[in-house]
Amino acid sequence: NSQLNSAYTFENYIEGDCNRLARSAGYAVANKPGTTSFNPLMVYGGVGLGKTHLVQAIGNHIKNSNPDKFVLYVSSEKFVNQFIESLKTNNVQDFANFYLLVDILIIDDVQFLSGKEKTQEMFFHIFNHLHQSGKQIVMTSDCPPRDLKGLEERLLSRFKWGLTADLQSPDFETRMAIIQKKMQGDGIDIPDNVVEYLAYSVDTNVRELEGVLISLIAQSSLNRKEIDLELAKQALKHIIEDVETEVNLDFIQKTVAEYFQVSLDSLKAKTRKKEIVTARQVAMYFAKEFTSHSLKSIGYHFGGRDHSTVIHSVQTVSDLIDTDKKFKASIQELQKKFKSKAG
Ligand code: ADP
Ligand code: MG
Structure with a gap:
């Protein structure tokens, strides 16, 4: 079991100025895992900006074109928990052996490894082995590697061997495209002025934008009303009040x-x-x-x-x-x- 979610693909990952480098590096890696100079590939960026989607898309792409490759997606949190469990049950060797078999290791949110020295030691070992065998490693982090506090220097220096690419907050045009694509995907009509209104109003991250769309769809079906500007304003109020400071x-x-x-x-x-x-x-x-x-x-x-x-x-x-x-x-x-x- 690769732990991949097939809903995350390159096809539904909208390209924009905010993600161009990370996306194209990811696409290169997906087509030639382990053989580009982007090894490891490290994608970093704030919450809800599309890190997990992008690295999952890489995994899905590789799995679909090379069914015999062992692609594994794992969150760092799960990696830590599995490791601790293996320590408790005296199965550390099994834990290591499992990871050493992987062809493409995708490890999400490595900032979670910070301060966990034993786990980092294990990860360092796995990393070296996979890298030396030409296996692809893909990682994400919520900040640039230089700001990863509590991570060992020797591990950080490994991260710099490949390519580090960041994800920025989506720009206006990208937000428009994301809204259009998501609504199209759900088969829901949304007028252009509503798309524009939402793209202007929600400019923090994609997850929040999706939250507003979900609320909008719910309002529309609850009120048995077509989506229009008035409904969009209502939907936004529900969401933004929680998110924004009191002074809006x-x-x-x-x-x-x-x-x-x-x-x-x-x-x-x-x-x-x-x-x-x-x-x-x-x-x-x-x-x-x-x-x-x-x-x-x-x-x-x-x-x-x-x-x-x-x-x-x-x-x-x-x-x-x-x-x-x-x-x-x-x-x-x-x-x-x-x-x-x-x-
Ligand atoms: P992160 O891991 O950086 O916190 P996610 O990958 O979970 O963010 O993205 C949050 C949501 O936004 C997901 O539902 C994802 O599909 C969507 N998303 C992010 N970036 C894009 C994009 N460029 N195109 C389409 N959807 C996106
Ligand atoms: Mg994520």
């Missing part, structure tokens, strides 16, 4: 609008009246300070402005804070409100 965009816009005594709608409108422009700039300034939204996403939520407008607003507010004492006091007052809410 809505709260910032409402608070700032109230403070400057302008209407909430005007912050998102095209109007260039001076008092509204100032309120809008201040709200953008706080959106940047207190939320995790990208500049692009902030602009989108202020009436579809582009990211350079957001940069300009933040700059203008910073300049005013430096030159205008009264203005500075207002900003500090607002800041207090947000800080106390953020806790």
Whole structure:
């Protein structure tokens, strides 16, 4: 049993600027395991960015084209637990022998090995043996190897023999493509404006994006309603409230609008009246300070402005804070409100 999940393939792994190097290195390894210079292949990146999907896709690809190869996927956590179990039951040799038979070893989340010296020793032994025999090793980690605290230097130096490639947060276009592909795969219609809205709003990681889509599909079937923008906003509320800090965009816009005594709608409108422009700039300034939204996403939520407008607003507010004492006091007052809410 290879422990592979056949749902993870290259076909449904969307390529984008955020994953291009890792994906193409993975694809090369999948086609020529053990014989490229990408051995080991180490893929690192934050949570939900597609590490497990990518390395599973490598495993599935190899297994499908070489049915006689022994491909093994194992999480580092499982590796550690199996090893500890083998120590308890005096079966360490069996444990080692099993891993020495593997042709392609995929080991996920190696940061989990940190501080576990005995397990690392065993892994070092297995690694050397497999590598010397021309077997492919693929690993993932949640941080670059140089930041893997609690891992032995001799093991870290082995990781550098091959290729290290990172996964970045998906960019806007990749998020659009992922949403379209997932919904297509489920045979669900989603209008373009909803795809765009979601791609703008959820810019942290792919897992969160999937969570929103699941919630959206559930809402749609619960309400017996086609997917539209209104439903998408509802679905997003359910998810984002848990994830984001208390100080979200809505709260910032409402608070700032109230403070400057302008209407909430005007912050998102095209109007260039001076008092509204100032309120809008201040709200953008706080959106940047207190939320995790990208500049692009902030602009989108202020009436579809582009990211350079957001940069300009933040700059203008910073300049005013430096030159205008009264203005500075207002900003500090607002800041207090947000800080106390953020806790
Ligand atoms: P990680 O292991 O880095 O935490 P996962 O591989 O579990 O992340 O990915 C989280 C979810 O996002 C999975 O359901 C995966 O299929 C999906 N996913 C991640 N990256 C992509 C991508 N480029 N294309 C399609 N789906 C992706
Ligand atoms: Mg993972």
